[in-house]
Amino acid sequence: MSLPDGVSAPDGAARVAVPASARLVLATHNRGKLAELRAILAEQPGLDLPDDAVVSAADLATQEPVEDGATFAENALIKARALAAATGLPALADDSGLAVDVLGGAPGIFSARWAGRHGDDAANLELLLAQLADVRPEHRAAGFVCAAALVTPDGTETVREGALRGTLLTAPRGESGFGYDPVLRPDGEERSCAELDPAEKNAISHRGQAFRAIAPAVAAALAR
Template sequence: MRHAQGAPAGRAGRGVSVRVVLATHNAHKVAEFQQIVARVRPDLEIVGYDGPEPVEDGVTFAENALIKARAAAAHTGLSALADDSGICVDVLGGSPGVFSAYWAGQKKDAVANLELLLDQLRDVADPHRSAHFTSTIALVTADSQEHVVAGEWPGRLAHEPSGGGGFGYDPIFIPDGQPADAERSVGDFSDDEKQSQSHRARAFDALVPLLTAL
């Protein structure tokens, strides 16, 4: 039986009109997407995915996002969103990039990934620590239409983690556009601050016009 994790019953009275499965087992991403979507499409209900994880053998964010969205749509019968995202460091030629989640190995250890990246940049001065978060979102509808959008969040990498918020590389990413005397990492941002500015929010803004088909 095809199903989506966390899909509640009896929601008709709460005005939810469309359910969309998010193709990830990462609870942090599900929560983040729920907050992002609520800002612009409160009629969409994002539900988690509990199906098998496909092999992400693409070499670009777009290829991997489509692989995940196609698998989730096929498994659940719902329209599916999938995000493939990562941090791209200029001095490393854009790495970790699509390998961000596996930078320290196949265990997807977020702390190990962050520590390895900091160690690799240990002697790199601030002017050369520029980086950006990239998010590519794929939408595969229940009738097999496919769309891909992307968003970037520019900034630079700190020398040490800061803050208890966010996840992944957030504690070492300092977004551009902050007052020079009050710069913070994303780990110091509130949820609302992050959701209004992040790479995923920017990608989702580009996706909104395409969601009218739902």
């Protein structure tokens, strides 16, 4: 599929070929996130998409842009814009992290590299818990935040957000999930996010909320 008139790939980004069946691309290399989006879109009235209509950035081997935005929404838009330009398809991206009240919303967009090395979950958790070691339970409020961005090849942009509020534990609990899941206990729960099964977590998660909020805009874009 070629790029539409007036749409160009970002500087340094190669244009990619996409399958003829593809109608939407998701900026992820996580197969679970792709499955979650497909399930949410299946809930949209009047939208009947085969699974192969929604593909991932990993499926297309696209280049990843530099995420240098100052907010979750800005970083999600950076990723979605790059994918829409490179593929000529409507593109959906998300960016998320943990916001701790007593830290003024940090780690925020730096959640994945809070300890200095991107994706080192154990080090990130250890540093965060050390920083909050003397903070009383009533001041340990925090939440996961997610911004989802849809960009279509004609330049239309839509952003929706979701949040999962809770309290930070003093030690990790649970074996499921990833990132900061073991230390956030959602409001109304006795278990950490890492102690919830995937279906329970997806039903209340910040990402699930953001994807569900933006799903009508996705459905409208695909119906054009």
